[in-house]
Amino acid sequence: MSSLYFHIPFCERKCIYCDFYSIETLSPIEEFLSALKIEIALQEQFHGEKFETIFFGGGTPSLLSPPQLENIFNLIYKHFSISRNAEITVECNPETVDKEKLTAYRSLGVNRLSFGVQSFFEDDLQFLSRIHNSQKAKEAIRLAHKADFENVNLDLIFALPNQTQERWKQNLEQAIELEPAHISAYSLIVEQNTPLNRLVSTNQVTMLSNETDATMYEMTMEFLEKKGFEHYEVSNYGKKNFHCQHNKNYWNHTNYLSFGPSAHSFWQNGISKRWWNIANLSTYTQKLFDNQLPIAGEETLSAEQLFEETIMLGLRSEGFDLEKVKSNFGIDFLTQHYELIPELLSNDFIFFEKNILRLTRKGFLLCEEIVQRLLSKVTA
C-alpha cells in the first residue's frame, strides 16, 4: 500500500484560515507542470513502485483543465505502477467545476472528489473569503453524482465566529441531503500567518468558546453516526467502504511519495525518512529546471519518534494495536500505564477492540490531552 500526492499550488483567492501553500496567480501553471515533469523524472529511485492511492490536493487542483490533468496522469503511468482499483482523489472548489470538467476527470480515472463546501450560509462563505456560494456547492455535488462519482466528500467547518449550534446543525442536514459518501468536519483553527490570525489578534473577530466548540463537535459525531457514517478519524466520517484510503495511509505510516511545492513525503525502507519540498513556487521551479530536487528538509525518524507517532496517529483515528506496539517497539503499553488506563476506561474515554486501544466519542473530545498524558509517562 503506497500513495502518491500532488500539490497543486494555485487558488483564485486564498481563504482567510488556510495555511497550506498556494499562490493567487494562475499564469505559472504551465511552467509548474513542466517542473513537475522534471520532479517525477528525478525521483528515479521510486520508478516502478506500486501505488494504491493518488491524491491531488492544494491549493485548488480543480483549476487544472482536463488536458493538464491528463498530462500528469501520463507521467504517472509512465513511471509508476498504479493498481487497477486505486483510489484517485481530486480536491475541488465548487466554483471551478462544471459538467464537462467532471466528466472528463472521471474518464481520466479519477474516482473520488472532495469538495470544499465549508458552509451553506452565504455570510459564512464570504467571511471565509470562499469564491463559491452555497447554490454552486449543491449544484457541483449533484453534477459529480451525475458524472458517475460514487465517492464524494464534503469538507465542512464548524466553530465559525458567530456560528450558532442551530446553524451548524442546518449545515450538517443540508450536507446529508446531498448524499455524500464522506464528510470531513473540521473546526476552525487559527493558524499563524493567516488573515484570520490577524483578525483574531486585533480583536476584530472573536472565536467561539471552547464550550460551544465542544458541543458542536459532540453534536457532529452524534449526528453523523446516526446517519450511518463511521467516525474513523478526529474529523473524518465515511460510509462503510468509503473511508478515505489515502488519508488513512498517512496515519498508518504507509509510504507516500509527494510532488509539488511544500509537499511532504514519507518512505520506510529499513530506515524511516520524511522529507518536504520548498514551499515557494518559483524556487521550486528554478531548482527543477537546474535538475535538482526541490527538497527543503528531511528527517530520519527514531524508533521513539515512530512510536510516538504510532500512538498519536492511532488515537486520532481507529486506534493502535497494543500487540504491534509491543513487537515493533518493545513497549508494554498497558503495564506502563497501569494507573491511567483503568481510569480512562472507567471514565469512558477509551475502549478495547481486541488488541486495539481506541478513543470513544468522549475520548475524541480530549484526544490531545489523552495522547500527551499517555506519552509523557512512557519510557521507551
Added chain:
Amino acid sequence: MKHIRNFCIIAHIDHGKSTLADRLLVTTGTLTEREMKFQQVLDDMELEQERGITIKLHAIKMEYGARDGKRYTLNLIDTPGHVDFTYEVSRSIAACEGAVLVVDASQGVEAQTISNLYLAIDSGLEIIPVINKIDLPHAMVDTVKQQIIDLLGCKEEEIILASAKANIGITELLEAIVSRVPPPSGIIDAPPRALIFDSLFDVYRGAIAYIKMVDGSLTEGEKVFFHYSGNSYEVEEIGVLEMQRFRTKSISAGEVGYLIAGVRELHEIKVGDTVMSSANAASEPLPGYKVVKPMVFAGVFPTNSEQFEELRNSLAKLHMNDASLFYEPETSTALGFGFRCGFLGLLHMEIIQERLDREYKQEIITTVPTVEFRVTKTNKEIVMVDNPALMPPVGEIEFIEEPYVQAQIITPTEYIGNIMRLCMERRGIFKNTTYIDPTRADLRFELPLAEIIFDFYDKLKSSTRGYASLDYEFLEYRESDLVKLDILLNAESVDALSTIVHREKSYEYGKKLCEKLRKLIPRQMFEIAIQAAIGGKIIARNTISPMRKNVIAKCYGGDISRKRKLLEKQKEGKKRMKQVGSVEIPQEAFLAVLSMED
C-alpha cells in the same frame, strides 16, 4: 593607632553609597579613575548591583594625607542593608568608631536608614551626616538638612554637602572622618582580642576571617582559638584589606584585616566571635556575640527530578560560601526528592533562590516557607518541626509553641493606622511608639514570625507606599493555638501544600487557598475536588470542572512532522507538571500559594 579611622557608610538603596565609596577610593589614590569606571568596587555581585543590596560584607583600607600634614589609615567597612542580616550589620558596626550617614538630597531620610543608624548610635559611633546628590535639580537641601538635624540633634554646619558623582564635598568628608571620628580605643599591650565581623570562603585558602584587632596584636605562626566555637588554629597568614589582601605578617590593635588559619569550613568562623591567643588568652571575649540560626524553612525541589544531584552540588557550593544556609534531603510525595532548607529570613531565601537560578542554572520549586515550631507531645517529648508535613498527629500533641519576634517598624506617621491594622491581623502585640521627628514614628510590635514570613513585607509596602521599614529580632517561643491544614486533591493529600496556621485563621486561609488553587490548576480530563482539611475535617471545598474539548480537528495532510513536534513540546510541558494521584499540578501552584492576593 592614633592615625587609624574605622568607619562604615549607612545609606538607603540608591542614595549613592557605592558611588561615594568609589569616590573616596579614588580621592585617596587607592583606586584610579579608570578602574572606578569599570566597577563599583563595593558591589561586586551581579545580584547586589541589581537589587542595590550589599549581601556580603567587605572592608577596604585607604591611606589619606590630611590637611594637618599627617597620614591616616582609613578602613571602610561595608555593611549589608537588609533585615535578615541585622546581626551581621551590628558586628560590622561594632568594628567601627564612626559612621557616614548618606542621605539623598532629593529623597530625604528613608525609614530603612534609620534602623541601621540606630544600631550605629547605640554602638556609640560618631555619625557624620552627608547630603548627597546636591547637584540634582530636585535637590531639597534645606528640607533634608532639617530632617537630619531632627534625627541626630546635630548642628547645621556639621552636615556635609556632597555629590559623589560630581566630586563635590569629598575632601571635606575625608577631613571630617579624620577630625571627628575617634581613633580606635584598644589596648595595645593587652592580651590579643580580634572581632570577627565577616568571613569568606576561598577555594585555595579555606575559610578566611575578616577581623578588627581590638586589643593587642596577632602574628603569623601564633596559635589562636575562637572563643565561642572553641576551635584552635595556627595563624598562616595575616594582613590588611586593600584592593586585594595585602600580607603584613602581623596586625595590631585598631587595625582591620584578614586572618588565614587553615580553617576548612566557613561555619567554623562565626561572625561576632573573638579570636584570642592560645598562649596569652584574654579573660573576657568581646561582647555582642549571638548564635545565628535559620529562622525560615522551605522545601527546595528540582523541577525535573533527574536534576536532584545537580541541585545537591549547587547547594553544597552555596553553603561553602554562606554558612547560614542550612540544607538536608527531604522527600515529598508531590514533588519527589529535594531538600529542606533553612534561611535567616525571607530575603535570604530569595537570594538563595535567585543564585540557584542565575549562577547555578537550577530550575527549582520552593514550597511555602515556614518557621520552626516547638511541639510538646503528650508523652512530654519535645520535637522541633520545620516541615508541616512532619507535624505529629493531633492526638499526640500536648501544645505547640512558635517563635515570636520583636519587630521595629519605622514609618511616616500618616501610615500608623494602616500598620496597626496590619499587625493586628497578623496577631501582633503593640508594645511602644516613639516619635523620631514630627513626621516619623518608630513602632514596636511583638509578632509571630510565621505571620511575617507570609507576604507581610508586600502588605507593609503596599499599605505604606513603600515608606516603612521593618527590622526584627528573635524574641522567644510562645504557645499558640496552631493547627495543620492539609490540601487534598481528589481526596489525596498534597504534602507540599500543608501549612501550620492559627486556628482562628484556618477557615479563611483554607477557603482562600482552595480558591487560589482552583485558579492555578488547569482543567483536566476529570473533575478535580480541592479540599482543605484540618485533622480529617473538611473546612473548605472547591471544584475544577473537567476540560471540554482539547483536540485539534484539522487537516494535517502529509505534514505529520509538524504535529509530532507540537506534541513533543506539549509533552515537555506535561513533564514539568507534578502529579498527585491522577491530578497534574503546575509548578506555579506551589509558588503562588506564597501570596494569597490575586
